[in-house]
Each structure stands twice: as C-alpha cells, then as structure tokens.
Amino acid sequence: MRRNIVRVCVLVALAVGPLLAQHTADPVELDTGARIYSSTCNSCHGPEGDQVSGVDLKKGQFRHASNDDELARIIQDGIPGTAMPPNNIGRNLVALVAYLHAMRDFKTRKVALGEARGGRAIFEGKGGCTDCHRVNGKGSHLALDLSDIGSIRTPSYLEDALLDPKSTDLPQHRFIRAVTRTGEVITGRRLNEDTLTVQIIDSKERLLSLTKADLKEYAIEKDPRMPPYRDKLTDGERADLIAYLVSLKGPANGGGGGGRGGRGGRGGRGQ
Amino acid sequence: MRYRRFVLLVLAGAALNAQVTYERLLHASREPQNWLTYSGSYLSQRYSTLDRITPANVKNLEMKWVFQADSIQKMEATPIVVDGVMYVTQAPNDVVALDARTGRIFWVYQYRVSPDARVCCGQVNRGLAIHGNTLFMGTIDAHLVALDAKNGRLLWDTQVADPKLGYSITQAPLVVKDKVVIGPAGGEYGIRGFFAAYDVATGNQAWRFYTVPGPGEPGNETWAGDSWKHGSAGSWVTGSYDPDLNLVYWGTTNPGPDYNPDVRAGDNLYSCSVVALDADTGKLKWHFQFTPSDSSDWDAAQVPVLADLDWNGTRRKVMLWANRNGFFYVLDRTTGKFMRGSPFVYQNWAASLDENGRPIRSSNSLPTLEGTKLYPGMQGGTNWYSPSWSPHTGLFYVAAWKDYYSYFSKLPVAYNEGQNYFGGATKSAVQPIRRGAINTWTDVAGHGEIIALDPYTGKEKWAFKMHDVTDSGILTTAADVLFTGSREGYFWALDARTGTPLWHATTGGQISSTAVTYMVDGQQYVAISANHALFAFGLR
Secondary structure, rough: OOHEEEEEHHHHHHHHHHHHHHHOHHHHHHHHHHHHHHHHHHHHHHHOOOOOOEHHHHHHHHOOOOOOOHHHHHHHHHOOOOOOOOOOOOOOHHHHHHHHHHHHHHOOOOOOOOOOOHHHHHHHOOOHHHHHEEEEEOOOOOOOOOOOOOHHHHHHHHHHHHOOOHHHHOOOOOOOOEEEOOOOOOEEEEEOOOEEEEEEEOOOOEEEEEEHHHEEEEOOOOOOOOOOOOOOOHHHHHHHHHHHHOOOOOOOOOOOOHHHHHOOOOOOOOO | OHHHHHHHHHHHHHOOOOOOOOOHOOOOOOOOOEOOOOOOOOOOOOOOOOOOOOOOHHEEEEEEEEOOOOOOOOOOOOOOOOOOOEEEEOOOEEEEEEEEEOOOOOEEEEOOOOOOOOOOOOOOOOOOOOOOEEEEOOOOOEEEEEEEOOOOOOOEEEEEOOOOHHHHHHOOEEEEEEEEEEEOOOOOOEEEEEEEEEEEEOOEEEEEEEEEEEOOOOHHOOOOOHHHHHHHHHOOOOOOOOOOEEEEEEOOOOOOOOOOHHOOOOOOOOEEEEEEEOOOOOEEEEEOOOOOOOOOOOOOOOOOEEEEEEEEEEEEEEEEEEEEOOOEEEEEOOOOOOHHHHHOOOOOOEEEEEOOOOOOEEEOOOOOOOOEEEOOOOOOOOOOOOOOOEOOOOOEEEEEEEEOOOEEEEEEOOOOOOOOOOOEEEOOOOOOOOOOOOOOOOOOOOOEEEEEEEEOOOOOOEEEEEEOOOOOOOOEEOOEEEEEEOOOOOEEEEEEOOOEEEEEEEEEOOOOOEEEEEEEEEEEEEEEEEEOEEEEEEEE
16 A cells, blocks of 8 residues: 555655646647546536535646645545545546646637726616626626636636627526416525426516516526627727626635535536 | 224334345335335336325425435435335445434444545445345445444445446345345446356355357357456446346447447447346347447446236236437336337437337437537436436436437547446537536436336336436325425426326425335334435434
C-alpha cells in the first residue's frame, strides 16, 4: 500500500508538472480530456459537472482538492468512503485535469467585448434587464439573479442568450401559468416541481407553493419570457452589455450567490 | 379481540426461539407476519396475504417509528423481519437488528470494507438472507459473511472474488436448502461473472457457475477472440427459486465493455439473460437472452417473478419479466421457452421480437461516436426496482420510466485491471441514479409511472403517472393495496385494481428501495427506506 502511494505520487508529479508549465492546453488534449470526462466522470458528476452535492467542477469548486496535485491524486486514487472510485487513466490524467479547468470555455467561439461600464448602463436602462433580472441586490427577483453569471457562462453563451433566448433556454427557466379554483391567475418562474405540487416565484416576487389538485388550470410555458435583443441593441451596445455580464463574478468571498436550485444544469441539459 | 391478541402474543413468543429452517423459507407465505427473504418468498412476487390495511382504512396510516442510519449512503436494502425482529443493512455493510415494533436497536455489526472496493454506482447494499440463526450478507469488497442473528457476531467470512478487479456484491443472497447463493456485480469493470453457492454452516463453496463460458464450453463461441475474459455478465439483484423444479433463476448484467460491442462480436452469452441453474449442482438447465450483444447497459437486473397461470386451458409455470430493454416477457420457467412479449414503454431499438423472443434490431440502433438516441435510455424502461405480481388481481406491476431516452456513444477501449471498462458514454436529460432537491424538467425528459400489466396481452390495465422518474419497487397485498415510493420522496398507497392514489406520506428523501409489510402484536406495519432512513407505518 505504501509503495502504491509512492508510485502514485511520482505519477502525479510527472503528470501534473508539464500541465502546470503548459498552462494553456492544446485543443487535441482538451478533446481527449472531454472524452475521458464523458466516459468516466459524466455518469456521476453530470455533463455540467455539478451533480455531486458540494462539487461544481465547472466553477472549480471541489470538496477534497485545493490544487491540481490534489485533484490529480483524487482522480487517480478515488476518495475512500465515498462513491468516488479510483481511476487509472495513466497519461490521460493530464488531459482530464486540463479539461476540468477549461470545461466552462470548452468549444466556445470568440465574442467581441465592449466596455463593462457602458454595459451596466444598458443593463439598468435601455435594455430593461432589471425589470426581470437582478445583480448585486438591484433589480427584480422574477428571472435569474445574474450576480455571478460571468463565472458560470461564457461570452459566446451570453451572446446566444441575447440574440436568440430560445437557443439557450433551459427547462429551469420556464414560466408557468396557473388558474386557481377561484379564478385567480398566477404566473411565475418555476423553481421546483413534483407530482403533487409546484414551487414558483410569481410576478409579485412571492415564493409560492401551489398544490396542483387546487388548480383549475396549470401549464408550463413553452417559450422563454426573455425577448430577443437582436434588433433592440446596436452591435456596440451588445458588446458592452456582454462585457458587463462577463465582469459579474459574484461576491468577492466566492460564497453566497443564492439558492442552488436557481440555476445550473440540474434540471437537465439537452432536453 | 383480546383473546386473539393473547393467542398471537403466545404464538409470537413461541416463535421467538424458533430457527428459520429451510421448511419455513419454503412456506414463507404461510407466515405473512414475517418477511423472510429479499422478495418475500421464493416465488418473488412481493405480495403479502396481510389484509388489515385496506383501501378503506389506509388513510389512517401514521408513522410509528423511524430509523436514521449511521451512514450518508442511500438505503437500498429490503429489511427481513423474523418474529418481531427486523434485520437491515446500513450502507455499505453494517447490519442492524432492531425491534420491528419500536425501531429500537438490539445490536449493530460493523463490517470494515477494504479500500480496494470499487463500485460503479454508490456504496450500497440491498439486504440479507437468513437460515437457522444465521444471517448472510455480501459486501462491496466481494466477501460473503455469516453472522449470529442473536448478537451480530461474525461466524465466517468467505472471499467470493477479488475486489481489486472490480468484483463487488450489492445484492441480498438467497438461501436454498443448506446453501447460500450469491453472485458478484462489476459489469462496468470487465469482470467474469458467476453465481456460486456456499455451505451455510462453513462458508465453503459448493458450486460455481460462470456466466461467461470459457474455451471449450458451449456459448464461448458467442464471444470474439479473448473477449470472454472480460465479458462481465455480473448480477446485482436477488434471484428466485422453484422448489418443484429445484431450479434457481437469476438475471445477468451487460456484457463488457458496456457500449462498444465491436470488441466482443457475437451474442455474448449469458449476458443480459436469465439463467436457470440446478440448485444442488449449479449446472445450467436453460437460459434465455433478452438482449443479445447489448450495447446499452440493459442489464437483466430484475427479480424473476414466478407465477402459475392458466394458458390456453393449461396450467403453466411461468416467469414474468419486465426487462430494462423495454419489453415485457412471459417465459415458461420449466423449459425457458418464450411464451409472449411486447414493449411496455415506448422503444425504438427493436422492430419486434421473433417467435423465440429474440429482438429484431432496428437499423441505426447501435452506438456511434456522435451518439445514437435510443428509447428507452440507459437506465431502461425499468431497472432493478422490484415488480410485484398479485394473484388476487391477476396483474403484474412495474415501476416504469416512460418516454425516457439517452444518447449512446461508442469510444475505443482497452481493458485495464480494476478500471472502468465502458467503451463509450451516455447522455440523458434525466440524472441516472439520483438527483438533488430540485426538479424543473419538462415532459420531454421522460417521467415515472407505476403500471399494471395483463400477463396474457401485455396491455396496460392502468397507469399512475409521476412528475419525476422512480427508483422504487412495488409491494402488493391481499387487500389490493399497492405500496411504492418515488424519487420525489412520496411513499404512495394505490388501489391495486385501479391505480387510484389512496394515501401518501412525505419522507423527505429519494426512495430507492421497495416496501415490506409484516405484523407484530396484531398490528400490520409497512416499512420503506428513503435516502438513509427507514420509516415504519401502521394504522392509528
């Protein structure tokens, strides 16, 4: 066993040394890493890397590793007493660690970034974004809080979301429309749902839990509420707005950021 | 009433020191106050003749006690109950004996799992077997241990296989006569699967049957080259036994590697099959392969449900099987002959079954580098969740995943000892094993249903639809009450005749197990685990 540890340490040193020196991994390596991720890690960690509680691979948030050495060791040895198994992937360890770092930006395109300051003015003014969205305590709770959107979404994803919201719409962003037995119409964003109930934040920013049996009508809207901004902003304004969104990294201490259910790929990408 | 309770108490007292003989196991249905094996009896119907809880009074169920396991792993175990004492495992491999009336603990046995243990899908255990005063448990480091049921002391410990090679045991063993039968899991690690029987007194191996035939054995020709060596075909859900035929029935898992059939050209016997073995010798009597050359991880990890049916005027010994591949089969369990089969969920991988029950594959149903979209998805139309057969309603009940798909992709693969041997990957909208607290998916992702199937036609008599998928099996009773759980944490009682929901409780955790029912002091209990706690309910 002890010999094993020594061997692993040597392996890890060999594996991670070049990686750290390289800093930017080449596309072929990332592709290899992505494949290993998909065949080895995906079934537990999920395509977005956030399915194990307390771990968000895309954000670089781990429970047991604080640097690449530890990360590589954990991939190699597993974590006794947990569901994390050892994975002898040999030389591919480098590619996998590289991919974990690049996961967020994997297969993205270059997007023009303007001035974040101008972008903020558009966000809070002409764009009308705060009518639904909220950043650092300002704006509505109705749609997603975007205070840390820059650390979880790439510029190209944000551009897609502005030009064609339908293309980036996820089930967890859907709005619902319900009519109670007394005829009251309730609309809001769906936060959670099961066979008997649905939890929403409604247009009056109330957290509501509705019992389906008490509703006359209940439907999940098919299209996102977010309007396309293709013709609403000039190219320059859009570049500014994206620069502003990219600059939003959440609270400085890295904590907080609101309820876990509010965003992320949990509800299932690729529906 | 008073007199009856007194009599029951005396009977219970008399039974207290009685050993669980093979005779008792053979006639388990004669003592419905107990739950003596994983599936309740050798026929594995998950059906109880207890009838104090009825569709009319089930609304009066209340929680009697809860046992919080000292483990953060989810409880998949089915408890066994013997004369007022419940034995259950606490993941991965502790055993707890508790009072089935109060949940108070008599003793705890702690097994130290080797760091070599590797499991694909969580450090879980599905329960115990009992014979005499001895309990048996398989461990995730591939040991079989025997414990004294009175004090939890270890009696013997037999290594079944090498955990470093990916062998593990998660299923509950089955005692037949003086032997305890078990098989290893490890279908994601390129093991060579087998079933083995051990002497209940000594732990010495009595026989072993390899589910992947070696050179010179019939079936080896269904594996290209040396691929049989890592052909997998493990098992992880307990089998059944027909005492008249003296046959043990067990389902086997996927061939290895999971998603790349190119390296193992052929049917890959006896993967994704049910095998019928002589209980005394382990000799193969017959086999039936549900999915030849599987490339979708569609394990036959289902409990073989044995029933006797009138079939075109003849009494037939049959086996009812809703398979992970989306088809519902009726087999003759004397010969293994296919009697009928049809899909019970939407599926697009097979055009039909031929007259022998062999699937005729649709074109483009094999994995590709880019990914092939198949219904059902990787977790299947159903999986390991116990089905139930009610002789009273004549219906077969299945926990189904409807309209659920995965993309299956194939990758080059090489075997490495003790490492994942997938040869590909899958992607679905539904999280495969468990999910967090939030569910915001839409109908496109798929959903769970409890369905009641007519064995003669394969048609659905009724369906109970859930928002989420479900990992919980089904219990039915002579009063026509059906109990099941859900990922959402609801513990449901449905009317077994109509599917109408009668009652539910919120457990607050994903239910990945099947309920049992038993009786102590004239009170019928129904117990279910959710996440890492076990709840017992009884009438107010």
